[in-house]
Amino acid sequence: MxxxxxxxxxxxxxxxxxxxxxxxxxxxxxxxxxxxxxxxxxxxxxxxxxxxxxxxxxxxxxxxxxxxxxxxxxxxxxxxxxxxxxxxxxxxxxxxxxxxxxEDVEDDRLRLIFTCCHPALAADAQVPLTLREVCDLTTEEIARAFLSAPATIAQRIVRAKAKIRDAKIPYQVPTLAELPERLDSVLRVIYLVFNEGYSASIGAELIREDLTREAIRLGRLLVQLLPEPEVMGLLALMLLHESRRPARTSASGELIVLDEQDRSLWNAGLITEGCALIEQALTMGRFGPYCLQAAIAAVHAEAPTAGETDWPQIVGLYDVLLRAVPSPVIELNRAAAISQRDGPQAGLTLVDAILERGELLDYHLAYSARAAFCWQLGRKQEARKAWERALELTRQEPERRFIEERLKALD
CATH class of the missing domain: 1.10.8 (Helicase, Ruva Protein; domain 3)
Known part of the structure; x- marks a missing residue:
């Protein structure tokens, strides 16, 4: 300085x-x-x-x-x-x-995360409290991430702080015996922090590097503390996603989708570290959703070009992940993988089934996916309608500009 x-x-x-x-x-x-x-x-x-x-x-x-x-x-x-x-x-x-x-300062954020994720606190307050106090996200940013009203999030945070004070919840990393029952919430929080940095929910910038860096630092600390498969899987997942960061935006800050990225810009060191971690985690057994997501990211990372991606393997991994963690977002990602393996009509059928069930109706990426499939099938009016809906829902400027460019291309 x-x-x-x-x-x-x-x-x-x-x-x-x-x-x-x-x-x-x-x-x-x-x-x-x-x-x-x-x-x-x-x-x-x-x-x-x-x-x-x-x-x-x-x-x-x-x-x-x-x-x-x-x-x-x-x-x-x-x-x-x-x-x-x-x-x-x-x-x-x-x-x-x-x-x-x-020296205490380095580990105090990890102590604070475990405090914010204490089982005495309401489950719906743990993540908002951590994102507010540990990561300095505003109440409005947290509310958007959870599709909730800012006043609701603010009330949860106030109640959680009062509970910590009144119950005298200690500011410490739990003992090894206590760690496993506390781990799920902590992993979820760290990954949410990373996701907010990797693809910000709102604003002019796609990436908040301070948040991705902090989430990875916390992930490394946690691996040192508890080298369990899911802890290693989460760190591997974050490293593999972070490896793509230099190629995700143009020099002017425009979004570049995965299959159009210059893979020579991907960080080879992070890929090597992430792949080694996930290989080690998978051999230990007892792996869960973070390991499976990291394995999917590793398949992408190991493909020299987008065209050489092993889509059948990725679909197989999504099948296992969906059985372990049923989720419409995972279904959407699986639909994208199936479209690469079986063609856009197969992907469109799956996305339409999700929307017809009334799920992901406010999720802009569902409409972006539908638009892309319709475009590939030559159904331009349907593509336009889906991209217009995606544009209404997104609050991030690079994504808005990306969708606007797609709409112009239709003309």
Whole structure:
């Protein structure tokens, strides 16, 4: 960061490290709202102090320490007037005596994820709370991802925070004996974080690299902690998808679909690592949906060209995945694979069956798939209608432009 103006350096630290710092402050303070307040106080002080004294060697540690002292000051002020003075004094004493080091900051987000996914919390609150507190997604972004109202998501998050506070849920990674029952929620959260980064639900950019990078970092930590097949499968899946990132958009930010990507741009190192991980996981048995999805991604990654993709193998893997996890989205992906193996009419029949059941009616990719099949079959009016519906549903600018280009091509 040397050479950058101090204001820009503060903004960069906030962008890259504020959620790690917040996670540490939440653990130290035991209170989400107090930690959020302390975080913003610390960055406010940083703007002034770093201008005068220079940027410290360890900015994160400086910000955690400053935020902690600001929280102590706030608690002292409250203790003077509050009826619950003994409780505040006890909280102050515990906070002043708490030990921490800069190394703690690296693992605190993983601790916070396990806290947010604690079984004492309502299942429908765990993921929104994690996406809000760990990943800094807004309530509106989370609501769109879950097709819910922002007010509903906000209420879930508030109730979950209160439950953590009142039940004194600890900020820690569970013991090895406790891990298996807590693992499903954590894997689901990490994958949702990755997906939001890999294909943002809304906005001008297709990719949020900060989220994909953070999800992969958390996945690596989890593999070190618990090298189970599904943990390894999730990390492999994220690595294999991430390997395509350089080829997914043009220099101007336009979306490039899988079969049109320049595969020489794919990251060979990530492909090698991901394929090795999934091979190891599959030999261990007890694998589930993340391993199966990673195996599908590996088949794509190992094909030198789109035309050489082993579609029968991919369809077979989707068959197994669909039996393990019945889902209309998986059915849609399977339909796309079958269209590659058996032709667009076969894919169209399957997609129409999903829509006729009343499923995926608000999912833009279902209409994009239908449009593509109709286009290949020369049914241009049906293709136009499906792409127009997809355009109504998507909230991401690169996808909107991609669909608009397809509509122009029909003309």
């Amino acid at each position: 040397p050479g950058l103006p101090v204001q820009a350096q503060v903004e960069r630290v906030y962008r890259e490290d504020s959620r790690r710092i917040l996670a540490t402050l939440i653990r130290l303070l035991g209170d989400f709202d107090l930690a959020e307040e302390a975080l913003h106080e610390a960055f406010f002080v940083a703007v002034e102090r770093w201008q005068r004294d220079g940027v410290p060697d360890k900015p994160r540690a400086w910000l955690v320490s400053t935020g902690r002292f600001k929280a102590i000051d706030a608690l002292r002020r409250r203790a003077r007037f509050a009826a619950s003075q003994p409780l505040l004094i006890a909280q102050l004493e515990a906070l002043e005596q708490a030990d921490w080091s800069d």
